[in-house]
Amino acid sequence: MRTNFYNEMYTAEQSVRAHYAAFADWLQSRPAGWLEQKRGEADALFHRLGITFAVYGEEQGTERLIPFDIVPRVLTAAEWATLAQGLEQRVRALNAFIGDVYGAQRILAEGIVPADVILTNAQFRPEMLGVRVPGNTYTHIAGIDIVRAGAGEFYVLEDNLRVPSGVSYMLEDRRMMMRLFPDLFSIYSVAPVEHYPELLLDNLRSVAPAGINDPTVVLLTPGRFNSAYFEHAFLAQQMGIELVEGQDLFVRDDYVYMRTTRGPQRVDVIYRRIDDDFLDPLAFRADSALGVPGLLTAYRAGHVNITNAVGTGIADDKSIYPYVPEMIEFYLSERPILNNVPTWILRRDADRDYVLANLKDLVVKEVHGAGGYGMLIGPASSKAQIEEFRARIIAHPERYIAQPTLALSACPTFVQQGLAPRHIDLRPFVLSGREVRIVPGGLTRVALPEGSLVVNSSQGGGTKDTWVLEA
Amino acid sequence: MRLQIQHRTTYRYTSPASYSIQLLKLTPRREGTQRALWWRLGTPGRCVEQLDAFGNQSHLLTLEGAHDEVVLSVDGVVETDDAFDGRLPVEQGLSPLVFLTPTPLTGSSSAIEALARRVFDGAAVDETVARRLMQCVTEAVRFSPGTTTVTDSAIDVIARGQGVCQDQTHVAIAACRSAGVPARYVSGYLLSEDANPAMHAWMDLWSQAEGCWLSCDVTQRALAGASLVRLAVGRDYLDACPVRGMRRGGGSEELEVRVAVHEATDTAVESMRSRQIQAGQQ
Secondary structure, three states: OOOOOOEEEEEOOOOOHHHHHHHHHHOOOOOOOOOHHHHHHHHHHHHOOOOOOOOOOOOOOOOOOOOEEEEEEOOOOOHHHHHHHHHHHHHHHHHHHHHOOOOHHHHHOOOOHHHHHHHOOOOOOOOHHOOOOHHHHOOOOEEEEEEEEEEEEEEEEEEEOOOOEEEEEEHHHHHHHHHHHHHHEEEEEEEOOOOOHHHHHHHHOOOOOOOOOOEEEEEEEOOOOOOOOOHHHHHHHHOOEEEEHHHHHEEOOEEEEEEOOOOOEEEEEEOOOOHHOOOOOOOOOOOOOOOOHHHHHHHHHHOEEEOOOOOOOHHHHOOOOHHHHHHHHHHHHOOOEEEEEOOEEEEHHHHHHHHHHHHHHHHEEOOOOOOOOOEHHHHOHHHHHHHHHHHHHHHHHHHOOOOOOOOOOOEEHHHHOOEEEEEEEEEOOOOOOOOOEOOOOOOOEOOOOOOOOOOHHHHHEEEEEEEOOOO | OEEEEEEEEEEEEEEEEEEEEEEOOOOOOOEEEEEEEEEEEEOOOEEEEOOOOOEEEEEEEEEEEEEEEEEEEEEEEEEEOOOOOEEOOOOOOHHHHHHHHOHHHHHHHHHHHHHOOOOOOOOOOOOOHHHHHHHHHHHOEEOOOOOOOOOHHHHHHHOOOEHHHHHHHHHHHHHHHHOOOOEEEEEEEEEOOOOOOOOEEEEEEOOOOOOEEHHHHHHOOOEEEEEEEEEEEOOOOHOOEEEEEEEEOOEEEEEEEEEEEOOOOHHHHHHHHHHHHHHHOO
């Protein structure tokens, strides 16, 4: 068995880790064939509930069932305590960064982040300069992707600050586990997650424009053809708010209204699940039929709040990621609790020299991800591919960053041959408004093909329930 | 110089529209080289005013209830500095770097990069380079009225080899950006004795050497002067265009634009002023 990665359940000596011991005993005492039967039940239930999320994340894909794995991913109370502190710290710093970039630009003046990295970035929205947002909050919902490489070794892989998705899997996976294995929840004291929609609604209400006591909150979806439409409908229903499309809203003067059977109703907070580019055809992409014409004017006038704020993409761009630890020190005067993956910035001479000499061992990523050339995974690439990438880096070093290949941790997962370790990550959802709140855990994604490190559902990824044990 | 401007835009719909919304950039920019002595923007519905991201005075017009036309009228007199030689006074606000990022309308192609190489030889960007840019762009894209739809990108335009002022302007901007020189789009009016004058478009390019924007009327192959009135600037046409709108219903649309720009006589200015006083008394 491969042991060059951290197994969440077993030590290198193949003994069960303490927090998985009761689960292992429970599993041992099940009759033969029982797990297969339960997995069949889970599949049937997901089909019946209609949870056929097309895709996880922002990619496009066809509608299908995302495989749900019945072995939970378990985090101890102590592990979570550190993660939660680190997540809150990171999101506070990212939020301060966005406010600064669209405000005084202190971090640019201090030379901590080069001005051109921000000001020439396609994700930088001049429309947001000088705009005051309620509570100075930009990243109301953040999905921070975390991987583990060793015992206490958690790394932030990326920050998703635009329209992070996947939280409905977190909720449905928990429901499924409680339904299939109620006895496990009497053996383990697992921190609840089902209040997430309540926290989310509180959070959205807390960032209404000043003076609005009982705000009207809506969820703006691109519509039923969007891959995450199920999640939009699910969250709106759970929060008891209207699920609207762009055509259900309109602007009069510089206020936003919703068409209702009782006439126009003013809207105060829009939880949008569409990208900036599509929000307002009078301000951004003129061909967008998904947005609300005039919305940006109403937003800039302070008459409606948009969550997440417009322009948060400047903080989760790959070219900005390497600077997050410095942001934490700059804005919070704290040491970062969570690690960044070590990253070489190829616009820097020394970094570039090192990377060009070690391409076969590294992962090279294009910073403006949509670019089409994607990434180079050194250890998995041919000499010719590496040379081709080398030429691209030399031509435009500022377009690339590089990282070491990480040994992602693995968790036992139910596959064809029985239980076998498969690589996983974790996406906790961090809510920021009047305060920062995180439901314990998040969504664990699992790469189902053996040896695969790609957890995206479009490429064979599944999900697991994530347990944070109560101390 | 004092320029008298009359500009009337009429949208006619083949069937009634139930809702129209238009973002208007039809008010002269407050800049050191020009001031509006009198300016009136007439619209059929309610308007709210906002300074946009690029310092343009914008108006958001919303119209509800059945309507089959929208008429926008502009009347005014703007005084421009006779000494203006294309060098814009340094302003506070947006960094020129913001105007370095290509947009869908100002992307680059090998033809644009080749043009940029002919213009920018690595030397400091100054008036000579600006003039060479205008020369090269107008040779690569011949002025030819009526050859464009507003959404043509610089890449399409240079491939076609002809276009109107906004097309030539987009190509010039794309060339600048591909060479690492910030450039922005300008929309406005031009003093013209043309029988059918239209709105005009030109561009500003950033001269690091001079520490200021150099305003270039690409189509006229000349640095901008007192005969131009600046309404709006932006990364491309879409940021700066005079009217950007959407409507519900209305069928198809017919657009009529009438522009007249004359040098204002003292009598005209006086008459404007008295109309302004009367308007103020009503």
